[in-house]
Amino acid sequence: MDIEVLAVGGYNEFGRNMTAVRCGKEIVIFDMGIRLDSLMMNPDVEMENTHSLDLISMGVIPDDTIMNSLEGSVKAIVLSHGHLDHIGAVPKLAHRYNAPIIASPYTIELVRQHIEGEKKFGVNNKLYALKAGQQYTISPTLTIEFVATQHSIIDTVTPVLHTPRGAIVYALDFKLDRTPVVGEPPDFARLQKLGKEGVLCLIAEVTKIRESGRCPSEQIAKNMLQSVISSYEDDPSAIVISTFASHVARVKTIAECVHSIGRKPILLGRSMERFCATAESMKYVRFPEGTSIFGNRRTVERTLRRVMKAKRDEYVPIVTGHQGEPGSILTRIAEKDVPYKIEKGDKVMISAQLIPNDMNRAQRYRMFSLLGGQGARIFDELHVSGHAYCEDHYELLQMLNPTYVIAAHGGLDITSNYVDLAKDFGYMLNKDFFLMANGQKQKLA
């Protein structure tokens, strides 16, 4: 069977991930994401009201017009996890394909909410929730399987496409965390078994390939946060913490640490509500007793006013804004645009790393300067990554032993380190190891 991989988006760049695999006449699409920094370049654009072709020309969503060059029909749209760079373009692109959207239950629920918010297109694709460990029959020749993995959002899976010529493993994004805080560790047994059954191709993210060793477990982030937060148990200063709203496990950890020093966690911000309340209602997590969540702008302000009236050290706002995003709660606190006042010695903790682009760098610098000017003490990078490091990739290659390897999710400058790693396993560039660029097709022959 003729098998071909089409790099639609996210190759030689970060963001707007989309990959198509054609097996004979049948096509499976993996992910439909957006590129956030392209969106930041055009601050006046409202996603939900903008046409897909305009978003393509701005580089915000993948240029899927190239899909016409594939001969075959799309049978399934498979989503790996709920981050915007993997699902954000679904409302803009999915309706063009007469195919179901398959994702893990939490991811499906996020997609459902996105589609509801879309104002330009009607998206009627069937949504199918497939749990990790389960399979879905796409056609007599193709089956999709979800293998449990870990990442910085809950319910992330590694989709595996079973073809007559072997498995195609789509490892975007993943982390081989043996001691996660929410959910199960990656299914090592299944990955090893896949390796023995025969993997035709591994498509792997390379985001953190340049980091030596292993990505630290989420448990380490928990240890760090617990250590720092508990050191202020007897300090009357206020504490404000910001992290990725989508990183539900981290939010849970923070809420628990806060709870353990006798303060009440309050989750604030629209996306904080979307990700965390959804996760709680779906029973993925349980936040400590006394935790409250508010997303609505007016409710957020009312809550902060109430906190200011109470003793400030009774509550810990857990808020959006770790990158200094305009309009986020932490940025608005820095700008004195909400009824919450920073006092000298207050602790502002960032459980995230800088997403390294110049726009974020500037927004953060401004936010930190404003907060610092009001007397806040800044705690940055109380964080561990959600992406595989070099030795995690080594382990994955060792387990899967794929015939072909394709590197994705990063510029070629980063990807070049993956070349070195693959060389150690005997792969050779352009023979059985491929670096691709958006728009390019690669036959697996």
Add this chain to the structure above:
Amino acid sequence: MDIEVLAVGGYNEFGRNMTAVRCGKEIVIFDMGIRLDSLMMNPDVEMENTHSLDLISMGVIPDDTIMNSLEGSVKAIVLSHGHLDHIGAVPKLAHRYNAPIIASPYTIELVRQHIEGEKKFGVNNKLYALKAGQQYTISPTLTIEFVATQHSIIDTVTPVLHTPRGAIVYALDFKLDRTPVVGEPPDFARLQKLGKEGVLCLIAEVTKIRESGRCPSEQIAKNMLQSVISSYEDDPSAIVISTFASHVARVKTIAECVHSIGRKPILLGRSMERFCATAESMKYVRFPEGTSIFGNRRTVERTLRRVMKAKRDEYVPIVTGHQGEPGSILTRIAEKDVPYKIEKGDKVMISAQLIPNDMNRAQRYRMFSLLGGQGARIFDELHVSGHAYCEDHYELLQMLNPTYVIAAHGGLDITSNYVDLAKDFGYMLNKDFFLMANGQKQKLA
């Protein structure tokens, strides 16, 4: 006589330079500048309508309330050159002192224009234009002398305060350029003579002390620009160039290079008009025949429309916006907000370096991305600095042989390199070599 130096602004920071020297009961102020990056933090603030106390609390202008701690009366406000970080706070602060403002003719003219634009305060200090090489008698005991120097703006001087105990040399900012493009080289003979007569104290900028060797002459910038621009003599692509509007010598160089390949220079932008038209009318420079200058917003747009209608390769717009400043011409070109269209292969040349802060980095990155997306080829850093490098400082110390040295114009992290240099001359920290912080007084005893 009791002599004391008060660090008002620009110590352990960049910008808002202001230093006061008290000799007995008489005080002389050097510079009154603003800090631009503090202003950028507060994008909604309009300088001309804001009260000085608010600007002080934002860190935009020096906190001169500290002046009350000096016992004596201000006899003169001396300005070294026309950059905003040296004169920008004059309209906000000068009226508090009953003293004349003394500066070189070009600088005085710029100050006059600033004062006219001020809407909050009436500034009635006498403006006195003192040429390089001339002296001004402040009082029976104090005289101010202007020694010619070079910098990235024309008519920069090194003010020297003659006191009964020797000269106090205020070397902010300077460059020992032996082959300048406009004006005369620094007056080495006079500096050496001052050294022999006796210098009590040198107050020196340290901005580029970490660069080894000598700051390249402005002639090198001319060579570089000529080389690059002339290589496109036969290329039909459009060329757009941006540089510091205040760097009149550079603008002249660019205009001449453009003229030499048979294209017409058009200087565009409000500040381009202010600095360059003023300089030309005062006969500091003559731009090549056919050069035109437009500052008014509507005129700029009309001119660009006309250029687009003509052959684009007949004109070269020389514009503001090298840092990607919002509202500047180059930024507006990038945003397609003016009637000038970038085409594939057009050359955009930046004859400036990034002013290193995160805000500029982000603005530039965005501007370059937008221009690149339209097909522009970017030429960055066709530039040499206007600040003394390490060996220029070495030469200055050697010539002046001052009793005391005070480092200014930069964070302590930078200044620490000046400590090493001074140590080679036998100075010892806190004995005869001082690092100061805003608000601090230092007796020269």
Add this chain to the structure above:
Amino acid sequence: MDIEVLAVGGYNEFGRNMTAVRCGKEIVIFDMGIRLDSLMMNPDVEMENTHSLDLISMGVIPDDTIMNSLEGSVKAIVLSHGHLDHIGAVPKLAHRYNAPIIASPYTIELVRQHIEGEKKFGVNNKLYALKAGQQYTISPTLTIEFVATQHSIIDTVTPVLHTPRGAIVYALDFKLDRTPVVGEPPDFARLQKLGKEGVLCLIAEVTKIRESGRCPSEQIAKNMLQSVISSYEDDPSAIVISTFASHVARVKTIAECVHSIGRKPILLGRSMERFCATAESMKYVRFPEGTSIFGNRRTVERTLRRVMKAKRDEYVPIVTGHQGEPGSILTRIAEKDVPYKIEKGDKVMISAQLIPNDMNRAQRYRMFSLLGGQGARIFDELHVSGHAYCEDHYELLQMLNPTYVIAAHGGLDITSNYVDLAKDFGYMLNKDFFLMANGQKQKLA
């Protein structure tokens, strides 16, 4: 009483720490260290055979000839902890002073061994072991007290000199680790009490002041090591680990992690033996059963040969060489100069960070390249720092509330961040906050 601080070594530089405090006619010296990178510049120099004046001119040991400028006599030499940059010059300088050497028991034992190795000078100063929590009466007016603290070597103390005008706290080096792996946490209660009793002067290291937040606890290093090492429990590859031989707590952690996956730890290298065997014999630590320690060159080689003959995955060599030092065990493994062979897939773990200078960078790069070329997988930076971060300094200042602050242990470029921190507490540079340079005196008046 007239009190004066003399910066002898380690000011505006890293290494060769030495500070003298004169109280009236009595002088107390804190630390006598060496500067390792100066030693690296002169690879042929053998410390034990070189005269102190030569070592001074090479910048290896502090220039204590300046001590003559202090009027008074040295009453005590107080050592904070056992690192070479704090005690390494004792064999070269201590004999010049007729005064006892006071240090914690472990430090005293290390000093004793150093003095024995010295071949140029006879050092007969009395060695006095003072435990954390105890006091030593120097004279009727002066008492020294050791306050327990944490650092990257066991038995580190914060010496406090009690004078008639208040306490002088010498906080080089320290870490406010609430959950250490060996020893007790810093004595917060005592530090707070000192603050209330009155601290005249705090002399503080600033090494890591530029790091935001708190220095992670040694417990975090343990978590990280445990997580990575245990992930290879079922992997047949060999594991080799290198860390600071002096970091006994870390060595203990590593040995325990190794033990927990069923392998036997073998500590190898001369300094590994000196620090760890000494610590064990003094009962500071107990290594897991089955741990062995070998320092002698021939024994090390014999042991490695034995390991190669056994199953390589039964033992884990814990070795010197994390910086790629010439002659260290790990470097020799990389150079194939010992009978231990790296095989494809073996794990080499570095539980240390690069000590940032260009010499180390080059040595490490070479070592990693050689190891990588033999198939080793490199795990770098399984480490946390032993130095206070910004918020630890904040807490210390808050507890001690000293009248004067002096920054030490780092270049002025680093120290400048401490200026900002001190400013938040109301200190002003050169008034009650001092940056000093070697050879400089500062009266506390």
Add this chain to the structure above:
Amino acid sequence: MDIEVLAVGGYNEFGRNMTAVRCGKEIVIFDMGIRLDSLMMNPDVEMENTHSLDLISMGVIPDDTIMNSLEGSVKAIVLSHGHLDHIGAVPKLAHRYNAPIIASPYTIELVRQHIEGEKKFGVNNKLYALKAGQQYTISPTLTIEFVATQHSIIDTVTPVLHTPRGAIVYALDFKLDRTPVVGEPPDFARLQKLGKEGVLCLIAEVTKIRESGRCPSEQIAKNMLQSVISSYEDDPSAIVISTFASHVARVKTIAECVHSIGRKPILLGRSMERFCATAESMKYVRFPEGTSIFGNRRTVERTLRRVMKAKRDEYVPIVTGHQGEPGSILTRIAEKDVPYKIEKGDKVMISAQLIPNDMNRAQRYRMFSLLGGQGARIFDELHVSGHAYCEDHYELLQMLNPTYVIAAHGGLDITSNYVDLAKDFGYMLNKDFFLMANGQKQKLA
């Protein structure tokens, strides 16, 4: 005709360049270089006494055993210029091929000298000197043409292989310098004509593709050196200058600048003699009157002794050692290992940039520290690159308009910028634009 490119060395790495092109049954080899940093890893290896297979396994020379996989016979070995990373492996590898070595006259002379020094292999290949602008008929179907170009060594050419399917242009290394100091500018007319006749494939170096704009002309280096050196015309301090011995044009510039301030240039060092005396005897350059050249170790020392006895400011030693190489003259001056004494205020000028690897960084740091400790003032980077910048590559692509492009001479991390550039011209990765790895073959089909 079947045409295939084999990446032998210098792909996804820096150094040991070697590329083979097979046209039907005939093979042409381009360059046979060494990788210097691999050699630095093994400081005890003597090139001339080491077998090629050992050098291959150390990564010092290209692994040409892969040549066996090409079906055909080698008809010519073509060398682009005389740098070691392009010709250094000739003595080790050329004898395996029964083919002439073709290079420009200066390069051929350097190769001849290298072969003479070789002690392991007898190299009897015919040496053929082909001038820029000339052609050499390899076979009825293949012709080689040398197009004049510029680089940091004289007599560099761009070899062009004419095949029945069009030209193959081997652009390693090059610089589009319109105003060179020695030799003619690149032959733009011929390059444009080649583009019109039809270029099948461009193999291009990418070393400096990440630099925006154009590489500054060698004329700019001359301007910079003249400006700095002449500023010390009246300064009695000694001046010592180091640059690349192979950069004959630069050495000439320096000698002329030195001559112009009335001092006598003395070129010192074995390689200084090899490159410069050879160039002068072949009439490529003429050094100013009074210039002398000494390479022999004893003569160098005798000369330095003589200079020390004369007035030190009558001579300017121009020496090897800009990277701090062990054994080079400048390093030995720093180590006080030659009879030349640095005095306080002497100027040491480096007309080179750091070749960025950690080994050089450390050696240089040590050398600068030792020199600085003796009072030398350091002038670094009086230099311009010899490699094309981004817009030079743009111009080359525009002129040649090749059907296929292959990026060489750099890691993939660097090469990725060339991908972006090529994309602007419509090339697509893996379709008509190739990134290759050593050992890989690419058909041009």
